[in-house]
Amino acid sequence: MTTTAESGVHQRLADLAERQIAAGEVRGAPAADPVNLPMIRHWAAAMGDANPVYTDEEFAAGSAHGAIVAPPAMIQVWTMAGLDGGDTVGPVAVMLAALDESGFTGVVATNCEQTYHRYLRLGERPVAATRMSGLSGPKTTALGVGYFVTWVVTWYSDDEPVAEMMFRVLKFRPVERNPEPAKHDPYPLAPAVNRDTAFFWEGARQGELRIQKCGDCGEPRHPPGPVCPTCRSLNRTYTLAAGVGEVYSYVVHHNPPVPGREIPFVVAVIALPEGVRIVGNIVECAAEKVGIGMPVRVVYREMDDELILPMWIPRES
Amino acid sequence: MYSLSGRTAIAGIGATEFSKESGRSELQLAAEAVFAAVDDAGLSPAEVDGLVTFTQDANQEIAVAREVGIGDLTFFSRVEYGGGAACGTVLHAAMAVATGAASTVVCYRAFNERSGRRFGQPDPRLGGQPSSQGVEMSWHVPYGLMTPAGWVAMFARRYMHAFGATSEDFGRVAVAMRRHAATNPAAWFHGRPITLEEHQRSRWIVEPLHLLDCCQESDGAVALVVTSADRARHLRRSPAVVTAAAQGAGRGQMMMTSFYRDDMSGLPEMGVVASALWSMSGLSPKDIQTAILYDHFTPFVLSQLEELGFCGRGEAKDFVADGGIEIDGRLPVNPHGGQLGEAYIHGMNGITEAVRQIRGTAVNQVAGVRNVLVTAGTGVPTSGLVLSRE
Ligand SMILES: [Zn+2]
Numbered sequence: 001m002t003t004t005a006e007s008g009v010h011q012r013l014a015d016l017a018e019r020q021i022a023a024g025e026v027r028g029a030p031a032a033d034p035v036n037l038p039m040i041r042h043w044a045a046a047m048g049d050a051n052p053v054y055t056d057e058e059f060a061a062g063s064a065h066g067a068i069v070a071p072p073a074m075i076q077v078w079t080m081a082g083l084d085g086g087d088t089v090g091p092v093a094v095m096l097a098a099l100d101e102s103g104f105t106g107v108v109a110t111n112c113e114q115t116y117h118r119y120l121r122l123g124e125r126p127v128a129a130t131r132m133s134g135l136s137g138p139k140t141t142a143l144g145v146g147y148f149v150t151w152v153v154t155w156y157s158d159d160e161p162v163a164e165m166m167f168r169v170l171k172f173r174p175v176e177r178n179p180e181p182a183k184h185d186p187y188p189l190a191p192a193v194n195r196d197t198a199f200f201w202e203g204a205r206q207g208e209l210r211i212q213k214c215g216d217c218g219e220p221r222h223p224p225g226p227v228c229p230t231c232r233s234l235n236r237t238y239t240l241a242a243g244v245g246e247v248y249s250y251v252v253h254h255n256p257p258v259p260g261r262e263i264p265f266v267v268a269v270i271a272l273p274e275g276v277r278i279v280g281n282i283v284e285c286a287a288e289k290v291g292i293g294m295p296v297r298v299v300y301r302e303m304d305d306e307l308i309l310p311m312w313i314p315r316e317s
Numbered sequence: 318m319y320s321l322s323g324r325t326a327i328a329g330i331g332a333t334e335f336s337k338e339s340g341r342s343e344l345q346l347a348a349e350a351v352f353a354a355v356d357d358a359g360l361s362p363a364e365v366d367g368l369v370t371f372t373q374d375a376n377q378e379i380a381v382a383r384e385v386g387i388g389d390l391t392f393f394s395r396v397e398y399g400g401g402a403a404c405g406t407v408l409h410a411a412m413a414v415a416t417g418a419a420s421t422v423v424c425y426r427a428f429n430e431r432s433g434r435r436f437g438q439p440d441p442r443l444g445g446q447p448s449s450q451g452v453e454m455s456w457h458v459p460y461g462l463m464t465p466a467g468w469v470a471m472f473a474r475r476y477m478h479a480f481g482a483t484s485e486d487f488g489r490v491a492v493a494m495r496r497h498a499a500t501n502p503a504a505w506f507h508g509r510p511i512t513l514e515e516h517q518r519s520r521w522i523v524e525p526l527h528l529l530d531c532c533q534e535s536d537g538a539v540a541l542v543v544t545s546a547d548r549a550r551h552l553r554r555s556p557a558v559v560t561a562a563a564q565g566a567g568r569g570q571m572m573m574t575s576f577y578r579d580d581m582s583g584l585p586e587m588g589v590v591a592s593a594l595w596s597m598s599g600l601s602p603k604d605i606q607t608a609i610l611y612d613h614f615t616p617f618v619l620s621q622l623e624e625l626g627f628c629g630r631g632e633a634k635d636f637v638a639d640g641g642i643e644i645d646g647r648l649p650v651n652p653h654g655g656q657l658g659e660a661y662i663h664g665m666n667g668i669t670e671a672v673r674q675i676r677g678t679a680v681n682q683v684a685g686v687r688n689v690l691v692t693a694g695t696g697v698p699t700s701g702l703v704l705s706r707e
Binding site: 187188189190191192193194196197222223248249250251252253254255256257258259260261264265267269276277278279280281287292303307309311 | 437438439441444446447448451452453454455456457458459460461462463464467470471472474475478520521522523524525528574576577581
């Protein structure tokens with residue numbers, strides 16, 4: 001439900017994100033300890049990594065490295081804050097705190113991609129520098145409505161970048177669920193989902209309107225199917241629709257009653273700028289206000305604990 | 318090139334009464350209709366060696382054969398896609414007879430559609446099956462778009478937008494059908510004509526469709542006997558020759574929900590059927606004296622007039638104005654009252670009316686009938702016939 005208060009919150013978060021992104025890269029303190037053999041030994045043992053180039057001086061001397069090097073995947077370990085430490089003033093920390101204050105208290109990591117430029121040697125003292133790169137949302141997810149926050153950490157040794165990490169978390173407002181009975185009765189009109197269509201319904205759960213796109217000729221297609229009718233390709237991908245469209249046709253259902261729905265309700269065929277049409281309900285709009293050509297945008301509605309349906313609300317043109 | 322045209326004929330027709338509660342099983346209804354059709358042709362059930370019905374029919378061919386005393390069957394088949402199957406059953410029978418797969422084929426359809434399973438009621442199971450149709454329906458059912466009226470209304474709204482048609486234009490179809498049914502004693506709405514005002518006042522089912530845009534629900538059964546034209550000439554009744562028969566599905570076709578393929582203002586699958594019928598018969602719309610057009614919902618009667626070439630695209634509203642499709646109009650459509658007026662037997666009762674018009678025995682007989690065009694279900698893969706008098 002988009003209310004004025006909600007859009008106020010969104011505006012504040014979006015403004016803050018813009019400022020934090022503009023702040024650019026902020027360097028933290030150098031690693032508490034230089035790269036050292038005892039920490040490498042413990043880490044390698046814990047990870048079950050027996051490569052002697054990390055621990056055996058003699059072997060390492062004869063290797064391409066010429067001396068002991070640290071496992072690249074350890075990069076975060078060197079600059080990790082202790083239990084009480086932790087950044088509270090960096091651009092990402094401020095963003096996450098603001099999300100907490102706005103009720104998006106849940107957190108789950110969704111992406112982590114690390115890139116290593118070179119191995120670290122004993123005695124080096126890396127410094128981590130963080131810059132926030134994006135805020136997107138609000139998105140409706142299975143966990144609740146939330147924002148994705150993305151940042152990039154670059155590790156420097158002296159001024160040479162040695163590794164990078166893209167990290168993304170979902171900060172979400174936990175869905176309040178009654179312990180019992182279930183929050184929703186099962187929605188009686190659940191779709192049949194198979195391997196040709198699962199991506200669409202999974203997308204809806206993540207607040208994305210996914211439209212099938214041929215991986216070879218690029219043709220968009222909805223409803224989706226297993227084969228591209230234009231080029232026979234079985235290489236299916238999808239594109240994320242912008243989530244806007246126009247009413248192509250519509251009906252107002254009055255009779256007979258439909259399980260799981262209150263009558264009357266509006267169903268429309270929506271033409272998307274991506275070049276396909278899709279069927280959905282028009283909500284938050286009186287039936288008599290709906291017309292062919294009306295601009296609409298997508299919203300997501302939780303029908304039960306499993307199903308989220310994309311629906312459409314009027315959009316100011 | 319080999320042509321099916323003129324090789325076969327409908328030699329017998331039969332039906333039960335049309336009601337809201339038959340009080341008997343669907344198998345019994347089927348048996349009664351088959352007896353009536355075989356009797357009408359002057360044949361005995363033992364002479365029947367082929368049976369064709371709808372995929373949706375609940376009575377297996379062998380069950381019907383057992384009840385009526387048909388012995389060996391050398392041909393049986395079923396036609397898919399709801400009411401779109403109606404004329405297709407005659408096509409299948411005619412092909413079987415013309416190729417020698419069978420000599421005498423009975424087509425039948427029997428159901429308690431009012432007192433048993435009602436197609437107009439929302440059925441959540443429609444979208445719940447992992448079949449291709451269940452998955453297809455799953456783009457619509459979760460949004461409550463799950464009744465035939467709803468699916469047709471989506472096309473009707475676009476048609477109105479494209480051509481400036483109005484609810485009154487749809488209403489004129491209903492008024493015509495009820496006028497015809499009013500003088501047909503077999504019709505459920507015998508003696509009960511309606512006015513355009515009554516149509517407009519009837520409650521909304523799914524806007525832009527009023528109650529009186531939607532056909533009734535019926536219990537009943539219909540059967541037809543198809544045999545070679547040569548043989549039919551020696552039977553009791555004058556033959557209704559199958560001059561053309563065709564099925565049709567269009568590009569990007571779906572069941573009632575082809576919302577994704579074109580401008581949604583026509584019925585491309587009926588266009589496929591139309592071009593096949595005209596080319597097979599060598600006839601054109603001006604050679605048709607009366608047409609039986611599938612009328613489960615009024616808007617698609619307008620689209621059919623256009624797809625079949627009785628008028629130009631978008632012009633059907635003018636064609637139906639001033640009683641254009643009434644019994645004394647430029648093209649009498651459904652002189653028996655159609656499914657809106659007589660009964661909803663999935664289009665099969667329309668074929669029997671076409672045969673009566675050819676024979677000259679209809680209650681609302683059109684003068685000088687030589688060729689009758691019949692269509693089947695709309696919004697679905699469909700079929701059509703041209704039947705002719707010799
Ligand atoms: Zn392709």
